[in-house]
Amino acid sequence: MHSSCNPQLIPTRKSRSVDRLPRAVKDRPAPSKTLPPPPHDSGSRSTAKKLEQGSEQEVAGDEEKEEPRVFNPAGFEAHLVETLEKDILQRNPDVQWVKVAGLHEAKAILQEAVVLPILMPDFFKGIRRPWKGVLMVGPPGTGKTLLAKAVATECGTTFFNVSSSTLTSKYRGESEKLVRLLFEMARFHAPSTIFIDEIDSLCSQRGTDSEHEASRRFKAELLIQMDGLNSTSNEDKVITVIAATNHPGDIDEAFRRRFEKRVLIPLPNDDTRSALLKLCLEGVMVDSKLDTNVIADKLDGYTGSDITNVCRDAAMMSMRRKISGRTPSEIKKIKKEDVDLPVTMKDFEDALARCKKSVSLNDVSRYKAWMDEFGSC
Structure with a gap:
């Protein structure tokens, strides 16, 4: 009878490599999967701390930075908001006062209407509330548009450069919506400056035979919005309408009244x-x-x-x-x-x-005559 028939007599085969290891190595516990701690190095620890502090400061700085305000076009079509933001919204025209030569009287009035109410908000309240509109009258090329851009640059207001093509539309009722949306955006981005160049093309005399119904509705909406600029609910929001024209006699009397300051921009001395x-x-x-x-x-x-x-x-x-x-x-x-x-x-x-010069003496006398009758400096 063979001894191999008994399974208990079959020995278990051991690895020769294990047999050759010394007893101290055999008894050593199995290494863990976690990495050993790095060696003691003060330089590396300080660098890690600096990196952590820098990342914390960056996160804190990002939290302190205010997110840019986005206008909510509730009740308005999205394409109307895009039209105004693309065509007339200018954050910084970058025209300094020193780049405008002369015109000291006009500068003083514009500063009183726009700049000083921002610097002294507690003073310009009640009867001293800021002027709601300034009309600049004068020959073409005398610096009316440049003055408006300088005002927006110096006081840091949002500058809305409006033209007749921007606020007029062929669709019924859309022009009035654009006017209302313009002033809503101006209140949102306040302090704001709305500049209407060649205002005689938008605010001509009402009641004439050639006036269209859509033009009359547009003028009515513009008059309403200009009157509601400095209402009691928005008294803290400084919004100023600055307009320029070469034909002051064509402006409707209701618009003329809303421009409380009417300034002549003369030829340079x-x-x-x-x-x-x-x-x-x-x-x-x-x-x-x-x-x-x-x-x-x-x-x-x-x-x-x-x-x-x-x-x-x-x-x-x-x-x-x-x-x-x-x-x-x-x-x-x-x-x-x-x-x-x-x-x-x-x-x-x-x-x-x-x-050669582009303005005649007759044009200059015409502006002076209008200012003698309707001027308000």
Whole structure:
């Protein structure tokens, strides 16, 4: 009988590698799956702490940052809100007061209407409430639009640049909705400045034979919204309507009343013309013999826009003389140093011969007559 028939006599096979290990290794407990702690290193611990503190500060900073306010267009179509935000909403026009030469009286009135109520809100209450509207009257090119942008830049208000094409629509009733939505957005983004350029195209005389029914409804809604700007419920929200026109006689009397301040933006005087010349010639090399006061005397009757055009024309005279009679291939080889020469008196004389003034004396007298009757400075 074979001994292998008894299963109890069959020994269990052991690994030879285990037999060869010493007893201390055999008795050692099995290693855990967790990683051992890092070695003691003060530098690495301080770096980790700094990273944790930095991440905590970033999270705290993100929490402190206010999320941008989003206008809720409840009751209005989404495409109307998109139209206004895309076309007329400007956060920062970036026009400083120092870039507007002269016009000290107009600047003082605009500061009193827009800037000071924001700086002194406790004072401008009750009978001292801010002016609800300012109308700027004057020839084209005298700086009316530039003044409105400077106001929005200096006081940090939201600037709404409105034109007739933005607020008019071919669909019935949509123009009135746009007007109401405009003022709702202005109240939401307050302090705000609504600038309506060429307001005579929107607020002409009512009751004429050529007036359409839709135009009359539009004007009625605009009148209602302008009257409700500084109501008791929105007294803390500064909203100012600034308008500009070249034809003040065409404005309806109801709109004229709502513009409590009516300011004349005149042609620049001697000091303003000289200051404007220096502003326009910034960044351009000027001949040392050039006297801006002499040129300012020759620019009497020119608007601010006309003076800018004269300066631009004079600054290009050296280039015109250099490229005269040359082919395009020869012009490409000319270096900037060869054409970027100092502006001389001769350049301004040639520019004055090419650029004439755009406003007549009859236009100036017409604005002065309107201001004598309806002005409110």
